[in-house]
Amino acid sequence: MTIYSLYIFDRHCSCVYYHDWHRSLRAKVATEGNILPAVSHEVYSKPTEGDVSGTPTPSYPGSRLALSSSTGIVVAVNEQPPPTPATVATQTATQATTSSLSFDEEAKLVYGVILSLRNLIKKLSGRDEQFVNYRTSTYKLHLFETVSGFKFVMLSDPNTDSLRFILRQIYAGPFLEYVVKNPLVSMDSKERGIDNELFRLSTDRLVRNVSVFS
């Protein structure tokens, strides 16, 4: 039992956040210009060894500021997000196997599938029935949609029960606290994602504490 990845889409069909955990087959880095900045630092092409001196990914200005949620005071300013030890380990261990899809194509396919399935279920049932999840032989995809049109998508082991409650918890907890209430995140901008350090850390903590995560 495990959890593979989390995608968040906004109502303009674009992927605004991505996070993965036990993923053995990774997507290739996204083609430049096809994905918004500040979605996940793992999906952009990294500067090569030679020009380390260059600016650290230009796509990140602003989002490195972490604000205290109650007072609004800047509590941390970072140049580069300190990667958690676990993500470093998985990155080095699984770098060899990449899927044939690049990240931007993958995100579009995920969005296309959930949108088509949603329409299929609505059409078939003839009422306002929601699509909840689907399962294949190797993974299960769960969907939670908010009233504001944000879609939370999680991929997990095929044998897990519904994980909708976790997606709801992410929405009610970290998302509201560190994205909606964060003045530095421009939601609905169509220009940048919502990734910031506090949101990533607390989402990570929340998902790692779920019983099916191992």
Place this chain on the structure above:
Amino acid sequence: MVTYSLWVINKAGGLVYQRNFADGLAQLSSNEYLVLAGTLHGIHAITSRLSPTGTSSGVQVIEGETLKITIFLTLTGTKFVLVTSLADQNSEPVLRKVYEAYADTVMKNPFQTPEMPIRTDNFDLRISTLLGGS
């Protein structure tokens, strides 16, 4: 536990058999069913490419809030699709029996053109005994 509908989709994504067994779904025209079957065929192909761990089958079970769609893909590419209520646990064995009936009455029928809509009384009869309905 209600079985709403059975579809057979050929390997090109065309709907060759569709039959309803219980009320509860929207009343759709045969054209709309054709479109839905084509959509499902496309989704099936995409889902097998989204696997986070390597090769995967296409989608096998789709769940909504009250209904469930179970898809059984045969080795030859024909898909058998059963739409049931969410609580139904019996869809997969039923679909295998439907496949058996299909092999017996459709594939062995010399007047049946492959990949074309199924109009065989015997198949209808076998499905009726399997799933009920008129």
